[in-house]
Amino acid sequence: MGTIYYAGTPIEIEDRALAHLKVVIATKLRRDESFTLSWQHPDDQPHGRSTLWLHPSIPLRFVFDDPEPVELNRLWLEELSNSANSSGGIQLIAEQVGAVTEPTPTVDEG
Numbered sequence: 851m852g853t854i855y856y857a858g859t860p861i862e863i864e865d866r867a868l869a870h871l872k873v874v875i876a877t878k879l880r881r882d883e884s885f886t887l888s889w890q891h892p893d894d895q896p897h898g899r900s901t902l903w904l905h906p907s908i909p910l911r912f913v914f915d916d917p918e919p920v921e922l923n924r925l926w927l928e929e930l931s932n933s934a935n936s937s938g939g940i941q942l943i944a945e946q947v948g949a950v951t952e953p954t955p956t957v958d959e960g
Contacts, residue, residue: 851915852868852869853868854913855909855911861900862892863942865916866920866945867945868914869919869920870927871930871942874927874930874931874934874940875940877931877934878904878934883906884903885934886901886939887901887904887939887940887942889941889942890942923945925946926946929943929946
């Protein structure tokens with residue numbers, strides 16, 4: 851389980867999903883864009899959903915439990931990027947397993 855530290859607040863997100871979010875979030879922040887990130891709470895947390903407002907001036911840190919970078923799913927990155935560019939912001943959706951025809955190179959999450 852990885853963690854996003856946003857303005858000092860820890861938010862746990864599974865490592866694989868976090869690796870994909872990191873790429874999309876970093877792209878948006880590099881462009882000096884503000885946006886939202888929304889997700890459904892996991893089964894081990896109270897029922898509901900959360901949304902963060904992400905802004906380039908607010909400290910952000912990604913921490914991964916797994917020391918090895920994951921192979922990124924190009925289709926999942928595209929889906930997350932498309933949602934990032936919508937008025938609703940990034941919607942953390944489930945990965946479509948087996949939907950990739952060619953692997954995307956791994957990215958060093960550190």
